[in-house]
Every structure is written in C-alpha cells, then in structure tokens.
Amino acid sequence: MLAYLLRQARSSLIAATLASVVAGVCSVLLVTQINAALTAPDQAARAALAWRFAAIAVAAALAHTISAVLFERLSIQAHARLRRFIADKTIAASFRQLEEIGGPRVHSALSEHSASVASFFVNIPVILVNAIIVLGGLAYLAWLSWPVFLVAVGVIGLGSLGYHLAHLKAIRHLDVAAREQDHLFGHFRSLVDGAKELRLHAAKRARFGDEVLGASIDVVRRERERGMSVFLAASGWGSFLIYAFIGLVLFSLVGDAPDSARVMTGFALIFIYLMAPLEGLLLSLPRANLARVSARRIEEITRALTAAEEAPAAGAAPRFERLALRGVAHRYFHEGMDDLFTLGPVDLSFAPGELVFLVGGNGSGKTTLAKLLVGLYAPEHGEILLDGAPVDDRDRYRQSFSAIFSDFHLFDRLLDAASADLDQRGNRLLERLHLHHKVRVRDGAFTTRALSQGQRKRLALVVAYLEDRPFLVFDEWAADQDPLFKDVFYRELLPALKAQGKTVLVISHDDRYFDLADRLIRMESGQVTAVEQRAAEAAVGREAAIPQ
Structure with missing residues (x-):
C-alpha cells in the first residue's frame, strides 16, 4: 500500500x-x-x-x-x-x-x-x-x-x-x-x-x-x-x-x-x-x-474486495419480452438455522405488464430470491435468461431493475442529470404522495431526508418512478405505511405501473390485496411451493395513473 x-x-x-x-x-x-x-x-x-x-x-x-x-x-x-x-x-x-x-x-x-x-x-x-x-x-x-x-x-x-x-x-x-x-x-x-x-x-x-x-x-x-x-x-x-x-x-x-x-x-x-x-x-x-x-x-x-463488477453499462436500460430463471440455486448461511440455507432450484418467468406477488413466511428466502432476480447475487447453479439468451453482462442486466428493499438507502440526490423537467416530474410525484409539504426536488436533489421511515419509503418510490426501469421490485414496501397509503400503493400505484407495461414483483404479507396480482408465488424453506394464477381486476385504479 x-x-x-x-x-x-x-x-x-x-x-x-x-x-x-x-x-x-x-x-x-x-x-x-x-x-x-x-x-x-x-x-x-x-x-x-x-x-x-x-x-x-x-x-x-x-x-x-x-x-x-x-x-x-x-x-x-x-x-x-x-x-x-x-x-x-x-x-x-x-x-x-x-x-x-x-x-x-x-x-x-x-x-x-x-x-x-x-x-x-x-x-x-x-x-x-x-x-x-x-x-x-x-x-x-x-x-x-x-x-x-x-x-x-x-x-x-x-x-x-x-x-x-x-x-x-x-x-x-x-x-x-x-x-x-x-x-x-x-x-x-x-x-x-x-x-x-x-x-x-x-x-x-x-x-x-x-x-x-x-x-x-x-x-x-x-x-x-x-x-x-x-x-x-x-x-x-x-x-x-x-x-x-x-x-x-x-x-x-x-x-x-x-x-x-x-x-x-x-x-x-x-x-x-x-x-x-x-x-x-x-x-x-x-x-x-x-x-x-x-x-x-x-x-x-x-x-x-476483488473486482467483480463490469464497467458501468452505457445507454438505456435493456427492455425484454421474457425474463426466466432456469434451475437457479443459491446457498448462504442462515443464522436462525445455524447452517447453510439452500434456495432453489427455482424455475420462474416474468413478462412485461405483469403484477406478481411473492409471499411466504419470514426466512423462507423471498428477499434472497429477489436479490438473485435483480442480479445482486450470482446464481451458484442454473442461469437467468433474457429473451431466451443467457445473461453474460450482469451489470447491464441490473439496469433493467429498480428495487426498494426493506433495508433501502436513500441518497440525498437523484443522481440523474439535473434538469427543470426532472424537478417538475419529481415534485408532481411528491404532491401525489402527500410529501410536497415536507420535501421538494431542487436541482436534482431533495431539500431534506429528515422524514419518518414511511415517508422515506415514499421518497424512495419517487426515485424508482423517475428511474423508469422496465422491472420494479418492492420488498415489503407497504409495511411502514398507514392504511390510507397502503390502499393507494396496492390499488392505485401498482395497477398504474402495470398499465404502463412495467413488470412488478411485490414481496408482501398483506393478504387482503392478493386478489390484485396476476400471479401469486408462494415460498417455503427456500423452495417455490406454488404458483397461483389470478384474474386481477385490470380496471381498478388505472384511471389514477401516476403523472410521469
């Protein structure tokens, strides 16, 4: 050194x-x-x-x-x-x-x-x-x-x-x-x-x-x-x-x-x-x-800290018609079991304009599966296919996703090129989420982050919307929201994203909203135990689309 x-x-x-x-x-x-x-x-x-x-x-x-x-x-x-x-x-x-x-x-x-x-x-x-x-x-x-x-x-x-x-x-x-x-x-x-x-x-x-x-x-x-x-x-x-x-x-x-x-x-x-x-x-x-x-x-x-990431991908986030996990498996140390926990093998596929709920008990592997899906973890076995082709550039692949995990970090700025249009779009979203009296977007940065956990999650949602990625993942996003905003999230925001052609994966325990999903994926002990097809109410909330 x-x-x-x-x-x-x-x-x-x-x-x-x-x-x-x-x-x-x-x-x-x-x-x-x-x-x-x-x-x-x-x-x-x-x-x-x-x-x-x-x-x-x-x-x-x-x-x-x-x-x-x-x-x-x-x-x-x-x-x-x-x-x-x-x-x-x-x-x-x-x-x-x-x-x-x-x-x-x-x-x-x-x-x-x-x-x-x-x-x-x-x-x-x-x-x-x-x-x-x-x-x-x-x-x-x-x-x-x-x-x-x-x-x-x-x-x-x-x-x-x-x-x-x-x-x-x-x-x-x-x-x-x-x-x-x-x-x-x-x-x-x-x-x-x-x-x-x-x-x-x-x-x-x-x-x-x-x-x-x-x-x-x-x-x-x-x-x-x-x-x-x-x-x-x-x-x-x-x-x-x-x-x-x-x-x-x-x-x-x-x-x-x-x-x-x-x-x-x-x-x-x-x-x-x-x-x-x-x-x-x-x-x-x-x-x-x-x-x-x-x-x-x-x-x-x-x-x-060996170099494991590729150079930052250039260009727009890659779009896809079909994303599939084939025999994907991953192992990690599970503190509750005091042993290695094996997730998978998992076979799943996702398409644009699809709203999917991932449910299961605590420790069943839901968040780990989400991290595998978005490319934060590399599969130890199996492969991820994008439109039938194996993913060989994981960093470019990750650019397809916006995710809000339960332990999310909120940066003090949007980290996009500052512009008047970005500020306007961000402030419109803040008004829709009832945050405009607390925080504003100015020159691409938030005026404050001194908010409650629920408000910070709403601010993270603003960031995810502005990123405009084709696939969004929400890990227990509604857990810190009051009943009003839970209802807004499930019945207005998620259908609006689906109407825009986004693929949305929601990790949730709120069973009263399960009927909104196109599919319900159940997990237990690291295994996908069931995939239930559901007829979601396509019309619910579409008229309340979030302004872009």
Missing part, C-alpha cells in the same frame, strides 16, 4: 526528499561551523566563519520549509488517493463481498486507517532530516577521532538492538488495536442507528455503553498505550546511552590525547546536538509503524 502511494507521487517525493537531504546536510554543517567557531584561535578567524554560517543557516531554513510544504501536500494527496482507491475497490466489489466484509471495516479503512497511512508522509521529512543529521554527526565524529567514533557506534548499536526488540513487542499491541478498531466502528454505527432502542431500555443502554462500546474503546486505548509506551521506553533507553557516552568521552576516553580540547568539545557538542534528532527519529518511527499497520489492514480489506 505504501509502495503504491509512493509510486503515485514519484516526482514530488523525489523533490521533497532532496530538500530534506539538503536540510539535514546543512544542519550538520552548522554544527561543524559552531565547533570551529568555539575553537577558533582569534576573532578574525571567527569573523570569516560568520558569513559561511549565515549562508548555511539560510539554506537550511529554506530547504526545511520546502521539504515540509512538499511533504504536507503529499500527505493530503495521499489521503485523497487512498480514499479514492478504497472507494473504487468498494464500488467494483460484488454485493455479496460487501455483505461478508461488513460496512464497519470499510468505514474504518476510509477514515482512521487511511488517515494514519497519510500521516506517514508528514513523518518522512522528520525521519529523513533526523537520520541525515545523525549520520552526518557520526561522520564528523569519525573525522575527529576514530577510536572514540567506534565506541559511539557501539553505543548506538546497543541502543538500536534495544529499540528493535521493543519494536517487535510494540507492533503486536498496535496490530491488536487496529483489528479491534474495525469492531469499534461497528459499535459507533450502533450508537446512532440504535438510538431509539437504547433510550427505551435503560439496562440495555448501560450495558452497551459499558460492556460493548466502552470495552472496545478501552481495548484500543490499552493496546495503543502499551505499544507506544514500549516505543517511548526504548527512546528513554537510547537517551540514557547518549548521556553515558558523553560522560565517557569527557572523563575517560579522550584523556591527554593531542588536541583533546577540540575533540572533547566536538564530541560533546555533536552528541548534545544529536539528542533532539535522535529522539525525533525514535518518536517518528513508531508513527511510521502505525502507518504500516494501517496499510496492512487496508490491504487485507481491499484484497477481499
């Missing part, structure tokens, strides 16, 4: 990296000039060093500013690219894959994990500059005294070993925190979606807050605290080693060696100067590791 982002911004990254290198080199050169000034023999020599020091200081400031700006822009661009990458993967994935992965994991990848990965680019200049300062300082120490330099390398090696061991331990805690965070986003969603239920049950609310949400928050906090504490303890160990080395240089290693004052001054100055870059480096590396952990989580999620 990090390699992908780095490839996307190669030129900007090279420029920002060069600026960081220049900033780091200039910082090391400043230290050498300071040491030279401290040991200069006279005022004239110090004066000559002043101009060089000023030029290097200006170059260091400019390079640091350019590096910081470029990497900040890279971070923002990386965040946007990463979100777009995850979104494109999600759009291209099959509906079944999204159901299996779950919304909270995708939300976590789009928000927390992508932000953590993007922050890696902000840490790059800190890591680069500090690493160059440390390496340049060590090179200067080698120039001053090889024996003392070798001891310095040994001290740094000992510190690095301790840091590596700490890293192995800390990264395990950070991985646990990253995985728990996916569950935490699901609890955040329940906090809002389950607001009514939580407020109606005080004990449930308390348990959810303490044992579910609170416990998950504590796991993320605890594991991140442990991981970062281990990193910081390793940083403290490194600081102690630096102080110990400075003491060795000042009081033991140099002794009466020639030019000892310059060597001791240089070593003490370099190590004191290196403390801040070393600490910055040790603090930045854990954050970089957090980015690596988040990148791995994103990779796991996006690998599961």
Whole structure:
C-alpha cells in the first residue's frame, strides 16, 4: 500500500526528499561551523566563519520549509488517493463481498486507517532530516577521532538492538488495536442507528455503553498505550546511552590525547546536538509503524474486495419480452438455522405488464430470491435468461431493475442529470404522495431526508418512478405505511405501473390485496411451493395513473 502511494507521487517525493537531504546536510554543517567557531584561535578567524554560517543557516531554513510544504501536500494527496482507491475497490466489489466484509471495516479503512497511512508522509521529512543529521554527526565524529567514533557506534548499536526488540513487542499491541478498531466502528454505527432502542431500555443502554462500546474503546486505548509506551521506553533507553557516552568521552576516553580540547568539545557538542534528532527519529518511527499497520489492514480489506463488477453499462436500460430463471440455486448461511440455507432450484418467468406477488413466511428466502432476480447475487447453479439468451453482462442486466428493499438507502440526490423537467416530474410525484409539504426536488436533489421511515419509503418510490426501469421490485414496501397509503400503493400505484407495461414483483404479507396480482408465488424453506394464477381486476385504479 505504501509502495503504491509512493509510486503515485514519484516526482514530488523525489523533490521533497532532496530538500530534506539538503536540510539535514546543512544542519550538520552548522554544527561543524559552531565547533570551529568555539575553537577558533582569534576573532578574525571567527569573523570569516560568520558569513559561511549565515549562508548555511539560510539554506537550511529554506530547504526545511520546502521539504515540509512538499511533504504536507503529499500527505493530503495521499489521503485523497487512498480514499479514492478504497472507494473504487468498494464500488467494483460484488454485493455479496460487501455483505461478508461488513460496512464497519470499510468505514474504518476510509477514515482512521487511511488517515494514519497519510500521516506517514508528514513523518518522512522528520525521519529523513533526523537520520541525515545523525549520520552526518557520526561522520564528523569519525573525522575527529576514530577510536572514540567506534565506541559511539557501539553505543548506538546497543541502543538500536534495544529499540528493535521493543519494536517487535510494540507492533503486536498496535496490530491488536487496529483489528479491534474495525469492531469499534461497528459499535459507533450502533450508537446512532440504535438510538431509539437504547433510550427505551435503560439496562440495555448501560450495558452497551459499558460492556460493548466502552470495552472496545478501552481495548484500543490499552493496546495503543502499551505499544507506544514500549516505543517511548526504548527512546528513554537510547537517551540514557547518549548521556553515558558523553560522560565517557569527557572523563575517560579522550584523556591527554593531542588536541583533546577540540575533540572533547566536538564530541560533546555533536552528541548534545544529536539528542533532539535522535529522539525525533525514535518518536517518528513508531508513527511510521502505525502507518504500516494501517496499510496492512487496508490491504487485507481491499484484497477481499476483488473486482467483480463490469464497467458501468452505457445507454438505456435493456427492455425484454421474457425474463426466466432456469434451475437457479443459491446457498448462504442462515443464522436462525445455524447452517447453510439452500434456495432453489427455482424455475420462474416474468413478462412485461405483469403484477406478481411473492409471499411466504419470514426466512423462507423471498428477499434472497429477489436479490438473485435483480442480479445482486450470482446464481451458484442454473442461469437467468433474457429473451431466451443467457445473461453474460450482469451489470447491464441490473439496469433493467429498480428495487426498494426493506433495508433501502436513500441518497440525498437523484443522481440523474439535473434538469427543470426532472424537478417538475419529481415534485408532481411528491404532491401525489402527500410529501410536497415536507420535501421538494431542487436541482436534482431533495431539500431534506429528515422524514419518518414511511415517508422515506415514499421518497424512495419517487426515485424508482423517475428511474423508469422496465422491472420494479418492492420488498415489503407497504409495511411502514398507514392504511390510507397502503390502499393507494396496492390499488392505485401498482395497477398504474402495470398499465404502463412495467413488470412488478411485490414481496408482501398483506393478504387482503392478493386478489390484485396476476400471479401469486408462494415460498417455503427456500423452495417455490406454488404458483397461483389470478384474474386481477385490470380496471381498478388505472384511471389514477401516476403523472410521469
């Protein structure tokens, strides 16, 4: 994932990296000039060093500013690219894959994990500059005294070993925190979606807050605290080693060696100067590791979201004279049975201008059959035929359908090309459904979605009408409507759609309206048990056709 982002911004990254290198080199050169000034023999020599020091200081400031700006822009661009990458993967994935992965994991990848990965680019200049300062300082120490330099390398090696061991331990805690965070986003969603239920049950609310949400928050906090504490303890160990080395240089290693004052001054100055870059480096590396952990989580999620959808179909929704399911079967895990549930094999056909009711008990497979019919699920066995030809482009096939499932989502706009005609047609439908005093269509968007569930379903019905697809599926649409609108739906809207030549499949428990159907399909335990032909009252409600 990090390699992908780095490839996307190669030129900007090279420029920002060069600026960081220049900033780091200039910082090391400043230290050498300071040491030279401290040991200069006279005022004239110090004066000559002043101009060089000023030029290097200006170059260091400019390079640091350019590096910081470029990497900040890279971070923002990386965040946007990463979100777009995850979104494109999600759009291209099959509906079944999204159901299996779950919304909270995708939300976590789009928000927390992508932000953590993007922050890696902000840490790059800190890591680069500090690493160059440390390496340049060590090179200067080698120039001053090889024996003392070798001891310095040994001290740094000992510190690095301790840091590596700490890293192995800390990264395990950070991985646990990253995985728990996916569950935490699901609890955040329940906090809002389950607001009514939580407020109606005080004990449930308390348990959810303490044992579910609170416990998950504590796991993320605890594991991140442990991981970062281990990193910081390793940083403290490194600081102690630096102080110990400075003491060795000042009081033991140099002794009466020639030019000892310059060597001791240089070593003490370099190590004191290196403390801040070393600490910055040790603090930045854990954050970089957090980015690596988040990148791995994103990779796991996006690998599961394999591209299963074709490119968006162009042109109008395909029309048909006959749609048939031949031996269609599908299996899925049924929670109530705690086992795999098999739907089918199913043999059914549909024609334009036909009103069909699909009925059966809860868990009989009605909604699953509807999802197979509209192309959201792919049949494991059998095939779907459109005018006698097998469906080979499922995305284009799906363009024949408009569906309102029981767990429908209502977008804030129609997602069609905005036009005055679209607004007018939408507002006429809103008036017919008694919603015009609550919401209007303006520039292709709804003025509000703050409606009751029944009103939101009526708004979804407006969207379905405006899409003008040849096949409409309604999954318990009338369940949230009052008796008045139930009657309007069954006795006016459905016959009006049939009169327009639409094929309509209605999943329903309202047996008082079954006489309106041309056919009644009964299901039980995943099987079609009966198909009853009915003589629907063709004239009922046709004069009340919905305005288009």
